[in-house]
Amino acid sequence: MSYHRSEDAVRGRGRGRGRGRGAPAAAGSAAVVRQTATFGGLPVCYQYNSGTCARTAVKQGVCKDAKGTHYSHACNWMDKATSQFCLKDHPRHNNH
Ligand SMILES: [Zn+2]
Numbered sequence: 001m002s003y004h005r006s007e008d009a010v011r012g013r014g015r016g017r018g019r020g021r022g023a024p025a026a027a028g029s030a031a032v033v034r035q036t037a038t039f040g041g042l043p044v045c046y047q048y049n050s051g052t053c054a055r056t057a058v059k060q061g062v063c064k065d066a067k068g069t070h071y072s073h074a075c076n077w078m079d080k081a082t083s084q085f086c087l088k089d090h091p092r093h094n095n096h
């Protein structure tokens with residue numbers, strides 16, 4: 001019986017299987033998460049896009065709610081081909 005045991009011994013060494021690095025990267029999930037349209041750094045007003053915005057106008061194209069959160073009056077229609085929001089100054093409901 002003369003198996004070459006020495007080779008096994010060598011192969012089993014130095015192969016620490018990356019301990020403590022098991023956390024999967026959180027990147028690449030954008031396709032699953034529903035995006036929120038923003039314009040000019042503000043979330044797009046959904047009331048505007050559905051036809052009537054009952055919030056308080058701050059200035060042209062911007063409204064705010066009772067909490068003081070500002071919203072942008074931009075179109076939140078998404079082009080499925082490009083995954084880009086329209087973001088024009090018309091409401092979505094009668095333009096798409
Ligand atoms: Zn609004």
Ligand SMILES: [Zn+2]
Binds near residue numbers: 076095
């Ligand atoms: Zn649009």
